Amino acid sequence: MSEQSPLDLAEGDPFGPHNLPYGVFSTPDEPGRRRVGVRIGDSVLDAGAAAHALGSPYAALLAQPSLNPLLAAGRTAWRDVRRALTAWVTVPAHRADIEPLLHPLSAVTLHLPYEVADYVDFYASEHHATNVGHIFRPDGEPLTPNWKHLPIGYHGRSGTVVVSGTDVVRPSGQRKAPSDPAPVFGPSVKLDIEAEVGFVVGTPSEQGSPVALGDYRDHVFGLTLLNDWSARDIQAWEYVPLGPFLGKSFATSVSAWVTPLEALDAARTAPPARDFDLLPYLDDSAEEEPGGYDLRITVEINGEVVSEPPFATMYWTAAQQLAHMTVNGASLRTGDLYGSGTVSGPEVHQRGSLLELTWNGRDAIELPTGKRTFLEDGDEVTLTAWAPGPDGTRVGLGEVTGRIVPAREG
Template sequence: MPQQSPLDVPEGDPFGPHNLPYGVFSTGGDARRRIGVRIGGHVLDAGAAAEALGSPYAGLLGHPSLNPLLAAGRTAWRDVRRALTAWVTDPGHREAVEPHLLPLDAVTLHLPYEVADYVDFYASEHHATNVGRMFRPDGEPLTPNWKHLPIGYHGRSGTIVVSGTDVVRPSGQRKAPSDPAPVFGPSVKLDIEAEVGFLVGTPSEPGSPVALGDFEDHVFGLFLLNDWSARDIQAWEYVPLGPFLGKSFATSVSAWVTPLEALDAARTAPPARDFPLLPYLDDADADRPGGFDLHITVSVNGQEVAHPPFATMYWTAAQQLAHMTVNGASLRTGDVYGSGTVSGPEVAQRGSLLELTWNGRDAIELAEGKRTFLEDGDTVTLTAWAPGPAGTRVGLGEVTGRITPSR
């Protein structure tokens, strides 16, 4: 019996030819970083395959980073994806392509793009309401501006790390309400935020806002993102200017970026709006829905603890991009922006330990014992899938990180 080709991906594999996410890899025998495309349990060396096939896209795919491809724009993204799809599905290309397939467990994955700027949003009504009820029990859960604009803040691009990178427990000032003065030390309320990140390809000119309808001309794809959070440091520092050291120590991202085009079947309408939106955010007449039906799973030490649904997010990625640039702020190739914590209406759909344990009041049970916040040695993994064409599933690459002691 002839040996099965790695291109014969089993039916139902979430990383079949309908997906084809991009990453950057190296091997033990070759430290060069190369663009890879995942197909089933293998990685296609895209640049080498393009060279073997005499493709005009060999130049774009022959870099150690996705940035040149990102900067090439939407037409190039579409054409390269069509070529890649043909390479892995057309039997006539197999002889040229198969030598450039490597088992996933034989490669090392790297941060696949050079990060320019980083912005994090606060777009889940359920998350924002939970946080408001915890910290403003006698007031309105949502601030007056929340349903009129996507709230966000600028993060630290230099501490975005690829999945698998250890996260050192941060230290900083913290002060409980009953403490007479702040103390300095390692965070004792280390948390996660299950998010979805969006990667900007095409830049924009300073002073030129990006309209809602231009989202797909600028955003290349999406990926899972964990915005680690030191809740005790954050609680003491954030008034009046917002997150700083409690957020800037690490943000973990998946090694795989799923092109927006792979998620056409996952498009869904966002929740109904409670207030009329200003014209630059009003998506009532959009050509197609702005939400994405992504099903996220949060696991701690291999045990599933939550299943946040991205379809419930009040603000869409297109609205976030429009708001981020409406003042004339420019986009750069490699900009990353996060959705904010994804949480649903049910307890088991909350995307942070802050919510799952109600700020430490209700511990969750793990095989290793109870947890309110993360302990040293804990490993957190986010996975997700989305509906694909013809009943398939599109897998999003996981993002994982292990907590190590403060230094």
Template structure:
């Protein structure tokens, strides 16, 4: 379901007859307090950096050039990577400039021609993904899977509360929201089967996650401490790390996920900068096991690294879960610190995922394997009963966070449709 550009018809009203795109309705979650970044193209114009404002996209590079801004060189690009690499001072300066361009009356006539209706553009993968790491940061999710697969043992493995467990994923199959997901094929073997078989996955699942987008790189051999998180991470996006549970279950012992996870990871077309989420910052849950110094954030009450994100997951247009991100045991700062503590370097465009987000309630589980308890309790939807995903199913994730002065900050949605195996 790749997004396609559309063009205005001759019967549509002229721009002068339409509402001014610079005048947003009160409380618009994509207002000047948000300003997420993406990459778009329109008509015969190639990809370029865009900033979402209401239901329009600002051609950031064109606006910067028209206004004689010194940031035009960062914004007049076909990808976000140059801006990501520019660092925290530049991120804040560009954000202040964009806010002024979109809100100061003196700029209106210059900026207005560079706003394009969202429905008329094509959205692209917003940055070139360098590396991808997926974590397992929700205690509720990890405990649910432990109860499912190891009912006679403690739900959590002994290491889980000492470090953020993760695996290295495949950057080349990260795709933008709206891209169709081809059902993966591979080996699978049920416990009762005498031998493995090959074929399309029959237990295709979702993983409701938040992705962290790295901007500033780090030197190999130099760990990134907790305190430097905001100097390296540019922003957040919604992420769906599609999972073939049957393929994954057979291949995981002894090294972990591979083909069951590497076929597609969908991310939003919009990256929400950390500065837009300051009002949503919150402390993580209480730590119940003492942490080693490089992960110990218990004294950082004045600089919390959790986020109060409210996520909604829909299957074929019907809400099936509302996982709360505020309950994640491990924070993005801790994941970054652990990912680099061995000296691994960061690169501009690195992406790391939170792992599946699940709350304490049944309606807060972030994967179908939890929602249906491994297929035992089928979802009863108007489109049919579901244990796992069928061809043609469309999964959509949306989210919002508290913003300044009682506003809401919307995160860009991530959606994907399952198509049959090749």
């Protein structure tokens, strides 16, 4: 009886040929050699070696230590490479060439798959923004007057974007409670998560030339799960008047896998109804395809599910965020990453941060490892997600995991 091929996947595998996310991996025998890989089931296909074996014109593009050359190649190349990969893992005649190039996922090391150019984080969930407004401005309007007229965002730090599995050192900084006479310095005592989705830019744009809503697919290669760790106490003291700085810049974790936009066509969905007419550059009412994505996210702390945020509820879409980010003429670079902002739904169990889940520490959540208001040293946070795929399938998004380790003495 012949051994089952790793290409013979169980029915309904969320990482089947309908998905094929991209990553970068190395093997134990060549730890210093990074290669572009494509996930199929619980295996990783060496994409460059496969392209060479099958005579693909994209062999040189895939035989790289990073996804950046593929990202920069543009939409036609993205489509052609995806079609070729789909054939390589589904056509029986290719099996003899492809099977020796598959590596068990458990046996490889996954790396940050692209070189992050710039990082921008948005604030696109009305439910999250409303909750935060109620927490910090209980007697005022929860949303600022501009919130439903433009996607609010800020520029983060690209150098501290790390791949899933990287430990997160508890940050230190200034903090000051309202009752404290003066600020103190020390490790954050309100370390939090932000369950987000990140969008990875491939094709750059020229400085001075805005990117229109309809050009979103020409510039964005794919999406990835993202956890934008947040030190709420440091942020609360520093953010007036300029916004997040040290409270955010210490670490942003992303999945090792980037799911191409084409894999998520069946998950496109209309965003929530708008309460105000949008300015023309943000008005997506006449766009051919809906701008939202139906992604179902799960947040676990120490293996216990604490939240299930629905991405379909996001008020601002990725295309609108891209249009707003460039409307002033700011250019895109290959490897730019922009985050959706915390994903939260209308229900308590759909809130994507501990700030909301515990109402800024007022209501502790129960875990098998004890009560939590914010993260403790040793806590491990894992985000997973899936989206509806073609013909009733599910498209899995690669997980993003991080473990909190104690602050370091300066």
